[in-house]
Amino acid sequence: MNSAFSPALLASRAASGIRRLLLAALLAAVTISGVVLAAPTAALAEDTIGISGQPAGADGAPDGRTRFSYAADPGQQLSDQYLVSNAGSLPQTFTILATDAFNDDAGDFALKPTEEAPTDLGSWVRFENGDSRIQLELQPGESRLVPFTVAVPDNAAPGDHSGGVVASVVTPEAQVKIDRRLGTRMYVRVSGEIQTGLAVGKLTGDYSGEWWNPLTGTLKLSYTVENIGNIALASNVSIGANTWFGIPLSTQVGDAIPELLPGGTRTYETTVPGIAAWGYLNPWVKLNPFVEGDDATKRLQVQATTRDAVVVAMPWTVLILLALVALFIGFRFWRRKVDAQRAAAWIEYTEAEALRKATAERASGADPLVTSSTGSLASRGGTDERQA
The missing domain is CATH 2.60.40.10 (Immunoglobulins)
Structure with missing residues (x-):
């Protein structure tokens, strides 16, 4: 029991306690330093450039x-x-x-x-x-x-x-x-000669949709607009699509073009939904240019411009049905033709067979037509004698 309170043991415990106190002080110092260092950073973050x-x-x-x-x-x-x-x-x-x-x-x-x-x-x-x-x-x-x-x-x-x-x-x-x-x-x-105008330089279209449903496709259009005049112009845009005989397929899709400087160009892409695949599609783009800005003295009347294109949109379901109908009709026609040929061949065969038999009987000396005629006459003669 006395050895538990020896001077060496007490010294060891004292050293361990001192180490723990030093470690705690060091951690506190690090924590305090972090707060102090963070404060200037927060102050710098408040500085702004406006x-x-x-x-x-x-x-x-x-x-x-x-x-x-x-x-x-x-x-x-x-x-x-x-x-x-x-x-x-x-x-x-x-x-x-x-x-x-x-x-x-x-x-x-x-x-x-x-x-x-x-x-x-x-x-x-x-x-x-x-x-x-x-x-x-x-x-x-x-x-x-x-x-x-x-x-x-x-x-x-x-x-x-x-x-x-x-x-x-x-x-x-x-x-x-x-x-x-x-x-x-x-x-x-x-001042001088003022020229106004926007032109649609290129219009292309691509049709996409479910092959089995030809009624709900989408027409994706790409077109390039160029300012061919000498004043800056913006424009409202109307987009749509027609089919055979000019029948419209969709309501007009509105769009807008921001201001283009003289000689400036820009390419746009847009989609027209709900387009049926009629085989022939005729998409179109119409520009209605205007002078942008709040200066009323610079506003001018600018002529509208239109550009159209041709897009092929095959209705595959309809084509498949038509192909099946055509195959059925073709098969029926072929079958009737084959049946007619077979019937003609059978008639020809039976006629040839009858002729062959008749020729064979004549060759054997018995004429079936003469025999039948003689028998008929003999029968008639016997009848006449009975009547007499």
Whole structure:
């Protein structure tokens, strides 16, 4: 019993207790460090980068416009204002620039990259520094009115020239630079010969459905639209399909095409459900173009255009039934023909057999016709003698 309370045993227990206390203190220190380190991260997550930009009046207040839209003559100069604001929580360097617009591969309205120099409308714009771009330092919540001019060249082509004013903020993130941009569309319609029109360059169709049910198929259409004029146009679209003798097969399917710039193209796909397989299908697409935007002075009457195509949709169930009917009719015709041939052959055989027998009897000296006639005469003679 006394050995249980020896100095060595007491020292061992004391060392073990000290180790447990040190371990607990270390875990507490790690926990406290994690909370302290997480706090700055949470604070950084609250920092935001915000960009606001819109057309404004000379008084510096937004005037309700959603785009810059002008009508001008060659050689004319225009003036306007752009209001830009830092809507974020950090001071930022803003680059305000003018650039050209184009339709991207999907056909959507797009503006050239920040680093690419403009060659059309964007090159007509000048800010206070005499260049097509200007840099501003804005504090959080600060706004700045940016005046600019648009100088239309003397040799500017008639029609719409499209571009935009862009507010750009470039920030480094994870070893890359992120370019955050906010753009406002700009249009200048230069006076001269205005040409309007959208064209459906290509229309193709593909029919699909259950082979056993020819009444509920789907017609998938693909068509390409091109702006062949010199003004920007959007369009409402009507789509349908006819069959033999122009009989309509479906109600019209409505669709829409966003704005296409002059020379722009875009390919669309749509489906027309509930189409029966009549063998011959005549899908069609009708465009009703219009000028998009809130500037009533630029609206024009644009002629509608239509394009159609031919699609073969075989009604396999009907064809199979017709094939079976044709086979049945063909079999009946063949069977009647065979029966008639057999009957004719039997008649020919019986006639030939009768002739053969008659020939054989004549050859043996007994004429059945003479014998029958003599017997008849003898019978008649006997009757006459009895009467006498």
